[in-house]
Amino acid sequence: MTxxxxxxVWPSATPPAAGDGQSxxxxxxxxxxxxxxxxxRHAASTALRADxxxxxxxxxxxxxxxEMASNALRHGGGAVRAGVRLTPESYLIEVTDAATSSPPxxxxxxxxxxxxxxxxxxxxxxxxxGWYRRSDVKVVWALLPRG
Numbered sequence: 001m002t003x004x005x006x007x008x009v010w011p012s013a014t015p016p017a018a019g020d021g022q023s024x025x026x027x028x029x030x031x032x033x034x035x036x037x038x039x040x041r042h043a044a045s046t047a048l049r050a051d052x053x054x055x056x057x058x059x060x061x062x063x064x065x066x067e068m069a070s071n072a073l074r075h076g077g078g079a080v081r082a083g084v085r086l087t088p089e090s091y092l093i094e095v096t097d098a099a100t101s102s103p104p105x106x107x108x109x110x111x112x113x114x115x116x117x118x119x120x121x122x123x124x125x126x127x128x129x130g131w132y133r134r135s136d137v138k139v140v141w142a143l144l145p146r147g
Contacts, residue, residue, distance in 0.1 A: 009123050010104040013130030015141040018092040021085030029073050036062050039084055046086060047147040054147050060125045061144050065093050067118035068140055071104070072097040076138065090127060091144045096137040104131050104140050 022042055024035050043058040061084070069082040078098025085092045106123075107116030123129055126142040133139070 011130045018085035018087045023083035026080040064122045068095040094141045096139050100133050100138045
């Protein structure tokens with residue numbers, strides 16, 4: 001991942017329908033360790049099957065949610081809400097913020113040691129991802145496998 005050539009890394013699209021899950025109102029990145037712990041417990045209890053890759057999938061889910069939520073807190077402004085809901089095969093991560101005119105923008109031409117490549121990483125981990133506007137919020141979402 002070099003951050004070159006974004007193409008449609010974060011397309012404007014809506015996610016599939018999802019059922020119940022968990023959500024958090026966030027105001028500071030200091031809340032994220034608590035959220036990560038809750039997501040890990042939730043993922044352990046909702047995985048489709050227990051197998052050796054289950055822990056890796058949980059790690060990927062936690063990483064993706066953490067990256068998306070921290071981006072919203074740092075760049076989105078306003079109230080941030082993060083959630084994880086279930087589809088038949090996936091976890092749907094949705095993060096909202098008030099920056100409706102600012103789509104997710106992956107870093108371009110930046111040295112990887114300077115950070116800013118989280119959106120590329122999430123795009124690689126996810127089976128689908130995108131963003132859309134809903135009334136007065138921007139929703140950034142990603143689907144990650146449940147196992």
